[in-house]
Amino acid sequence: MQTETFLKVVVILVMLILMLTLSSTAFITFDRAYNQNIMRYHVIAGVLVMTILPVHIYLRREKLKKLLKEFFSIVTTGGAKQPCTxxxxxxxxxxxxxxxxxxxxxxxxxxxxxxxxxxxxxxxxxxxxxxxxxxxxxxxxxxxxxxxxxxxxxxxxxxxx
Structure with a gap:
């Protein structure tokens, strides 16, 4: 349980760092002239996000299932049902x-x-x-x-x- 919690925190921190890298490299590219090194960082960060995303989804699978059930309940019935009071x-x-x-x-x-x-x-x-x-x-x-x-x-x- 502690290992999974630690892994969740590490994955979220890595994802935040990668998103910051993606946004800053995109901003630099649009603000200034095209730079091959900046684009290389941007692509590497994008690939790493796509690599770590399945791990994040796996770690958050129970929350994701609950979220999808609530979403479909809202769409079909107009309100979210509480499964357990x-x-x-x-x-x-x-x-x-x-x-x-x-x-x-x-x-x-x-x-x-x-x-x-x-x-x-x-x-x-x-x-x-x-x-x-x-x-x-x-x-x-x-x-x-x-x-x-x-x-x-x-x-x-x-x-x-």
Whole structure:
């Protein structure tokens, strides 16, 4: 996963550099007289863009599929359909305070706080949003939500045994 992320960043940076090279060599050619060396750089940059483009498309294939599905949905039905509402619900949890989240889901806030503390997540205030708690701990709010849910499931499983 880290390798793929690193590769994505490198590919995007290379593409940006190549696009800058293409645009600057084109500008130089149009602004001044034709120069064979400048055109050579321009052609090399163009070939490199066409070489790295398939790699970029492969790395971004999931986003591209989603984009195409949304595009065809807009064209055929006039609006984009959300394939999954769960992600939208999870996003709303980020904006809720830890107390509000635990009360809404019938989770014992004390056991959730203890569990998060054991996992190295410090909670300064129960009224802070999940997003604020995540930022304070350099973590992802959805990961913290998943940890809280995991703890609740474990507690329920222990109660049934």
């Amino acid at each position: 769960n992600h939208a619900h999870l996003k709303t949890f980020k904006q809720r305070s830890l107390r509000e989240l635990c009360e809404g889901l019938n989770i014992c806030i004390d056991s959730a706080g203890e569990f998060l503390d054991r996992k190295g997540i410090v909670i300064y205030n129960l009224e802070h949003t999940l997003e604020k708690i995540a930022n304070d701990n350099k973590n992802d709010p959805l990961k913290i939500f998943a940890l809280i849910s995991e703890n609740q499931i474990r507690i329920q499983k222990d109660d049934h045994v």
